[in-house]
Amino acid sequence: MIVAQRKPFEEIMNMLKGYKKVLNVGCGTCVAVCLAGGEKEVTVLNTELDMARKLKDNPIKIDGITIERQCDREYLAELDSKVDDYEAVVSMACGVGVQFLAERFPQIPVYPMVDTSGLAANQAVGWYEERCRSxxxxxxxxxxxxxxxxxxxxxxxxxxxxxxxxxxxxxxxxxxxxxxxxxxxxxxxxxxxxxLELHAPVEWLDQTPRTLVQPGYKKVDPEDLV
Amino acid sequence: MKSGSNLEKVLKAGHFAFTGELGPPRGTDAEEVRKKAAFLKGNVDAVNITDNQTAMVRMSSWAASLLIMQEGLEPNYQMVCRDRNRLAMQADILGASALGIRNMLCLSGDHQQFGDHPSAKGVFDIDSMQLIYMVKKMRDESKFLGGADIHEPPKMFIGAAANPFAEPFEWRVHRLAKKINAGVDFIQTQCIYNMDKFRKWVKQANDMGLTEKVYILAGVTPMKSIGMARYMKAKVPGMDVPDEIIKRLQGAGKGKVAAEGINIACEQIEEFKEMQGLAGVHLMAIEWEHKVPEIAEQAKVLPRPVIE
Incomplete structure (x- = not known):
C-alpha cells in the first residue's frame, strides 16, 4: 500500500495561518490503514488545530470529512456540494489524492497534510517498510x-x-x-x-509522467467523466 | 594497444606495475597537486586521481589529472557513478581522452551519505559494471551507449576495483569474472591486510583462468598509526584488518609505528611480486604522498621501466 506520515505540526500551522474556515478531507484507503490520514487522524488533527489557533487568539473553523478514496472521481463527487463553503481544503491523502482533489476543485486552494513516503509493507501495527519504487x-x-x-x-x-x-x-x-x-x-x-551475467544499463521508464491503460480499455475525454 | 598508456605498456611488457594515488584538493590550489605529484614522479607508472572520494567535493578528477600530466606524470582518471548520469559520463570520457588521459578507473562511488552533502541526490544511472561496459563499447565499437556512432572514439585503458574480502567471499571471484566479461583491462584491489584471504582469492582467480584475462594490481596502504589501523578495522566498510596487524604495530615501540607500517607494506609487496596471477601493486599512501619515494625504494620497485 501507499504509506505516508503527517507533516510536522509547525508546517501545517504555517500553511493554514491565513485561513479561518477550512475543510479537512481524510482518505479511507491506504493512508487510513497506515494510520496517517483516515477518519481518526482527521479528528485528531482538527482538534489540535482548533486548540492551537484558540491559544493564538486566531480561531479557525475546521470541519472534517473522510471519503473512501481521494484517487477516485466517484468518491470525490461527495464533496462537490461542500467545498465552496470553505476558504481552503486540506487533504490527508497521499500525493495522488491531493492532486486529484485539487484538480476537481481548481477554484479553491488545496494543501497536503501528510508526506507520502512510498509503497510499503505492514511489518506490524504502525511499522511499515518500503518495498517498491514502481x-x-x-x-x-x-x-x-x-x-x-x-x-x-x-x-x-x-x-x-x-x-x-x-x-x-x-x-x-x-x-x-x-x-x-x-x-x-x-x-x-x-x-x-x-x-552471473552483466545486467545491461537500465532504460529507465519512470522519468516522465506515466499513463496506464489496461488491455481492452481506452482513454476517454475527462469532460465525460465528471 | 588499446590505449597506448604507459600503464598498459608496462603491463603488456610483463613488468611488475607500481601505481600510486593522489587526492585532489578541496579548493583551487593547483600548487598542492603539483607538490604531491613531485613525490610520485619517477616512482610510479601511473597515478590514480580520485573522484570526489568519500563523497566530499574536491577539484574534479579530470582537471587534477591534467595538472599532473603537465608535471610529466600519467593519470589514472577515476570516475564514480554517484555524481553523473550516462550523458555527463560519456561527455567527460570524450573530453578526458581528447586531453590525453589514457587510463580510467570505473567505480560505484561511496554513498553520498558519507560526505559533506549527505542529502544530495545520488545518480547511479549506471553502475560500475555497466560503466566498464560503456567505456569498452565507446572505445572498441565507436558507439555511444545509446547506439550512435562516435567520430574518433576515446582511447582508454579500462580499470576497475575489486574487493577480495567482502562477504559472501565465494561471490568475490564471480564478481571479478563479471567485470572481465564487461570489458575491464586491469583491476586494482581494495587495501589488503588479510593475506590468507587474499591468497585464497588469487588462487580462485587463477583456477578460473581469470588472471590470464586481466591484470590484477594488489592494493597496499601502509598503516601510519595504531589509530588508523583500528579505525580501518572498525569503521571502513569492506576492510578486513586482522588483529595481528594491530598487534605488530603496537609492538613497534614509540615513534616507530609508522616505520613498522611501511615494513609490513614492503613485506606484502615482496610477496606480491612472487605471487602467481598478480601483475603489480597499487600503493594508496593516503595523504602520505611524501613517503612514496621511501616506500618505493624500500619495496625495491625502482627504477620504474621506461617504455617507448
Missing part, C-alpha cells in the same frame, strides 16, 4: 524476490558494490545489503546463474 520494469524474478532498486541504497543492478559490509549496507549496519540477501537467496535456490 520502476515500471520489475526484476524480482531475477533477484529472488528482493528489489535492488528499493533495497539497495545505490539502486544498482550488478551488486553488491564495494561497500557491502558483512551483510549490511555501507550506509548503516542496521540496513541489510540487498545484494548480499539476493546472493544468499539465489544460492539457496540454486539460481546464481541469474546474476
Amino acid at each position: 520502476c515500471n520494469q520489475c526484476v524480482l524474478g531475477m533477484t529472488g524476490g528482493i528489489c535492488p532498486v528499493t533495497m539497495c541504497a545505490k539502486g544498482i543492478y550488478n551488486g553488491p558494490c564495494g561497500g557491502t559490509n558483512n551483510g549490511s549496507c555501507e550506509i548503516d549496519t542496521e540496513q541489510p545489503c540487498a545484494w548480499f540477501m539476493i546472493y544468499e537467496r539465489l544460492e539457496r535456490q540454486g539460481r546464481l546463474d541469474n546474476i
Whole structure:
C-alpha cells in the first residue's frame, strides 16, 4: 500500500495561518490503514488545530470529512456540494489524492497534510517498510524476490558494490545489503546463474509522467467523466 | 594497444606495475597537486586521481589529472557513478581522452551519505559494471551507449576495483569474472591486510583462468598509526584488518609505528611480486604522498621501466 506520515505540526500551522474556515478531507484507503490520514487522524488533527489557533487568539473553523478514496472521481463527487463553503481544503491523502482533489476543485486552494513516503509493507501495527519504487520494469524474478532498486541504497543492478559490509549496507549496519540477501537467496535456490551475467544499463521508464491503460480499455475525454 | 598508456605498456611488457594515488584538493590550489605529484614522479607508472572520494567535493578528477600530466606524470582518471548520469559520463570520457588521459578507473562511488552533502541526490544511472561496459563499447565499437556512432572514439585503458574480502567471499571471484566479461583491462584491489584471504582469492582467480584475462594490481596502504589501523578495522566498510596487524604495530615501540607500517607494506609487496596471477601493486599512501619515494625504494620497485 501507499504509506505516508503527517507533516510536522509547525508546517501545517504555517500553511493554514491565513485561513479561518477550512475543510479537512481524510482518505479511507491506504493512508487510513497506515494510520496517517483516515477518519481518526482527521479528528485528531482538527482538534489540535482548533486548540492551537484558540491559544493564538486566531480561531479557525475546521470541519472534517473522510471519503473512501481521494484517487477516485466517484468518491470525490461527495464533496462537490461542500467545498465552496470553505476558504481552503486540506487533504490527508497521499500525493495522488491531493492532486486529484485539487484538480476537481481548481477554484479553491488545496494543501497536503501528510508526506507520502512510498509503497510499503505492514511489518506490524504502525511499522511499515518500503518495498517498491514502481520502476515500471520489475526484476524480482531475477533477484529472488528482493528489489535492488528499493533495497539497495545505490539502486544498482550488478551488486553488491564495494561497500557491502558483512551483510549490511555501507550506509548503516542496521540496513541489510540487498545484494548480499539476493546472493544468499539465489544460492539457496540454486539460481546464481541469474546474476552471473552483466545486467545491461537500465532504460529507465519512470522519468516522465506515466499513463496506464489496461488491455481492452481506452482513454476517454475527462469532460465525460465528471 | 588499446590505449597506448604507459600503464598498459608496462603491463603488456610483463613488468611488475607500481601505481600510486593522489587526492585532489578541496579548493583551487593547483600548487598542492603539483607538490604531491613531485613525490610520485619517477616512482610510479601511473597515478590514480580520485573522484570526489568519500563523497566530499574536491577539484574534479579530470582537471587534477591534467595538472599532473603537465608535471610529466600519467593519470589514472577515476570516475564514480554517484555524481553523473550516462550523458555527463560519456561527455567527460570524450573530453578526458581528447586531453590525453589514457587510463580510467570505473567505480560505484561511496554513498553520498558519507560526505559533506549527505542529502544530495545520488545518480547511479549506471553502475560500475555497466560503466566498464560503456567505456569498452565507446572505445572498441565507436558507439555511444545509446547506439550512435562516435567520430574518433576515446582511447582508454579500462580499470576497475575489486574487493577480495567482502562477504559472501565465494561471490568475490564471480564478481571479478563479471567485470572481465564487461570489458575491464586491469583491476586494482581494495587495501589488503588479510593475506590468507587474499591468497585464497588469487588462487580462485587463477583456477578460473581469470588472471590470464586481466591484470590484477594488489592494493597496499601502509598503516601510519595504531589509530588508523583500528579505525580501518572498525569503521571502513569492506576492510578486513586482522588483529595481528594491530598487534605488530603496537609492538613497534614509540615513534616507530609508522616505520613498522611501511615494513609490513614492503613485506606484502615482496610477496606480491612472487605471487602467481598478480601483475603489480597499487600503493594508496593516503595523504602520505611524501613517503612514496621511501616506500618505493624500500619495496625495491625502482627504477620504474621506461617504455617507448
